[in-house]
Amino acid sequence: MSDYLVFELTWEYGPHVAAGEDIRIIPVTDTWPVDVPDKDFWLIDSRDLFHLRYADTGAWLGAVRVTDPAMVVEACFARDAAWHQATPWVDYLTAHPSLLQRVPKGV
Numbered sequence: 001m002s003d004y005l006v007f008e009l010t011w012e013y014g015p016h017v018a019a020g021e022d023i024r025i026i027p028v029t030d031t032w033p034v035d036v037p038d039k040d041f042w043l044i045d046s047r048d049l050f051h052l053r054y055a056d057t058g059a060w061l062g063a064v065r066v067t068d069p070a071m072v073v074e075a076c077f078a079r080d081a082a083w084h085q086a087t088p089w090v091d092y093l094t095a096h097p098s099l100l101q102r103v104p105k106g107v
Helices: 003-018 069-085 089-094
Strands: 041-044 048-054 060-066
Touching: 003 089, 041 069, 048 069, 060 069
Parallel strands: none
Antiparallel strands: 041 048, 048 060
């Protein structure tokens, strides 16, 4: 696990969860789940779709709005598939005490 991912899991997600966001984790072992896309996107209100773009180095390049209704529906199905396979953030951290102990107090 990269240092950034540890930071994200322990410092970044806690305040969002405390504010009411339901963050879930899909642990990746040897293979990525077949019905979950490996591309990052934002889907807002099951209607507004943005594909997130990154350079090969991982640098953020921005988001591109997608207006094709078929692609929005496909993203809704992908979101649902991911949702059902993911573990809530609190449960994930509870199962990984070495991460849980790094969460700032009060989160």
